[in-house]
Amino acid sequence: MFRRLFTPRWLGALALAVLYAVGAFQLGHWQYGRHEFKLERNALLDAHYRADPVPVREVLTDRPVDRARDDWTKVTATGTYAGSQLLVRNRPNNGVFGYEVLAPLTLPDGSTVVVDRGWVQNSDRGAAVAPDVPPAPQGEVDVVGWVRPAEGTQDKRLPAGQVASISLPDVERAWGNKVLDGYVVLDSELSADGSAPLRPARLAEPDRSLGPHQAYAFQWWLSMPVGLLLIWLGLRRELREEQPGRAQRPRKVRIWDEEDY
Template sequence: MLKTAFKPKWLLALLAALLLATGFVALSGWQFGSSETEPPVKIDKTEKAVPLVGHHNVGVELMGNKADQIVTMSGSFVKGTDEMIAPRLHDGQKGVWVVSEFMVDGAPDDASIAVVRGWQPEATKPSEVPSGKLEITGRLMPSEGPENEHDLRSPTLATLSSAQLSNTWDNTVYSGFIVAHDMKTARGDQVKQAGIDTVYVGPQPQEAQTNWLNVFYGIEWVVFAGFALFLWYRMVRDDYQRDMEQIAEQAAAQARKNAAEEPGGQDSSHA
């Protein structure tokens, strides 16, 4: 069979099968490499506070590489802009987030941003927003989808949508919102809000996520590579078997011819 495999046509076929298998293996490697997704931004970067102005632009959708970042900003709350988002969990208990409009110093177009001031257990009127200039540190989060059918009789909103709040507040609002972790006055004094608990949102999970569909495709490409080589082997083996059958037929024909030509072959047949 080795002699058959060294026929020029099968050597060329082997080269083609190897090239094809190499391509399949390369595709398999790409699929396996794409099966694990890393977080958009590493935790060592997101936990270092940066100014909001400069990190995120007004009128631009908050992308994954900008979200989840600890940011700082200065400015002041706008009175009468409180909204409550429900239901929201805090230490395993259902309640509401208290969200207020915050005018950001240095923001273009006098833009504001939605700030989660904290959590309270009931959807009752929250305490007044802290007055004066404030320094806020918190996590920048992507906006949630707007509520399609809001019941105007409900005191709460189901989602925290910056687009929806922009219409409510009638102002230019940053995409996304900030969950305030720390709130201080311009003099550095800690701000306390009656009846409102501070909400802390940790960084997003940093574990690589496995896409099993990509893993399945990767295995498929390996199978295809093996099949290309197997197909070449089967064709060589079939050719070898045909050669063997042809040789056997030629040998049998030659044996019959030799038997017919042997002296006395006719007499023995008549006997």
């Protein structure tokens, strides 16, 4: 069997089997990496999502948010909404697409925090018409929410008052004002009189599902020897058929066919 293996035809098959095994190992490793990433994400959520809030300036600075340490950190901020609200297009919320609503919160030190106040559904009059959005409250407000890292820019031309993503360049260009890196997903806000202003719909809680990545990883790894197994079966069958004195299967003989008439 080994001598037969080292023939050009079977060496080519062996090379393909080895390439498949290497590819399956790499794909399994990638899928397991995705599984571990989601485990780490859930551990971060467990530590931060329902924790006591910390002052926003302890987390948000001019530097990018540290995803491994500060993502979903619960923060509190006191300030005043100063400036128009922005709509972020094509944002899903509980399976429905609409807009997320951004507002600039000016802190006592003069810095500005991007606050994602929630979500509104697309207008019934079509995508070209902006939906009705609850206005940001006037005066001082106390805000509680979760820190998220800023997104990458999509560099799209949109109507005034809209952006394609929560990216610093797009937001700063729309507001004409520098903002702190990252943004805050609103949990609650209270006016100075203790009332809760009307706000857009809350965003859905973060996804905690692990997905099928672990199962896919094991499937790829278990399939690694399939090519080698097929080669072994093929060699075994080929050698068996060449054995002298081996009984041959009787050939099928056509007795009749419709074309004979």
